[in-house]
Amino acid sequence: MSNIEAWILAFALAMDCFAVSIAAGVILKRVKWRPMLLMALSFGLFQAVNPIIGWVGTDYCRHLIESVDHWIAFAILAFLGGRMIIESFKDEEDKSFNPESLKVILTMAVATSIDAFAVGISFSCMGILSFAHLLYPVVVIGFVSLALSLAGLFLGIKFGKRYAQRIRAELWGGIILIIIGVKVLMEHLAG
Numbered sequence: 001m002s003n004i005e006a007w008i009l010a011f012a013l014a015m016d017c018f019a020v021s022i023a024a025g026v027i028l029k030r031v032k033w034r035p036m037l038l039m040a041l042s043f044g045l046f047q048a049v050n051p052i053i054g055w056v057g058t059d060y061c062r063h064l065i066e067s068v069d070h071w072i073a074f075a076i077l078a079f080l081g082g083r084m085i086i087e088s089f090k091d092e093e094d095k096s097f098n099p100e101s102l103k104v105i106l107t108m109a110v111a112t113s114i115d116a117f118a119v120g121i122s123f124s125c126m127g128i129l130s131f132a133h134l135l136y137p138v139v140v141i142g143f144v145s146l147a148l149s150l151a152g153l154f155l156g157i158k159f160g161k162r163y164a165q166r167i168r169a170e171l172w173g174g175i176i177l178i179i180i181g182v183k184v185l186m187e188h189l190a191g
Contacts, residue, residue, distance in 0.1 A: 006137040010144035013119065016112040016180050017043040018148040023084070023176050024099035024108070025156020035100040040149040042105050046113035048142025054120020055134055070188030076111035077181030080104075084174030115184065116141065 024039060098104055119141075128134050 003136070006140045007144070009119065009137065010141040011148075013047055013116050013141055014145040014148040016115070016184075017047065017145045018152040019176055019180055020108050020112055021149040021152025022156040022159070023172070023174075025153040025158075026160035026172075027084075027099050028153070028157055029160050031154075031157060032100065035105070036150065036153045038102070039099070039105050039108070039153065040146045042109040043112060043149040044142040044146030046109040047116045047145035048138050050113045050116035051120035051123060051138050051141060052134065054117040055123045055128065056120075058121050058124035070114075070185050073111055073114035074181040074185040076107060076114075077177045077184070080107060080111065081174040081177030081179075081181065084177060085171055086174075088171035088174065111181075 021039065021043070025036075028035070099108075123134060123137070
């Protein structure tokens, strides 16, 4: 895999992290360094580790995961999106969807990195046989995911300060998550 291909792949994988981070930033409404860094680091870490797991486990689970990975990602994203949509109709003091929660952050990190697991399987199928050859694309994927997650959070916060109350940001954030889940599902079902 060339350096350019690694960067293109990294940006493609990080788009889900970027979109979810925008939605989370809108909900956060202001810069909160601890949850923002935790989210960005989690997204970057999961995006970097899952290709390694997929690559290592290819011989053991390729036939199991390839047939259901898209359904798992869809289910998690649809659940989170549906929960955000429901929360958007509650009064402010009754809301429980919290992008500052470790449980929510880790769930979003898993959901957005399922495709990265499948990429690890494809690395093995492409003939990447040594960890040394896998290391560069994995580091690039993790770095780009972390950077785009932080950028998405800041964009969401900036956007949320001005427009969140008028456009029901949580509602749109939930819709975005469901759309991402449907996109993952459709990409895999279409081949």
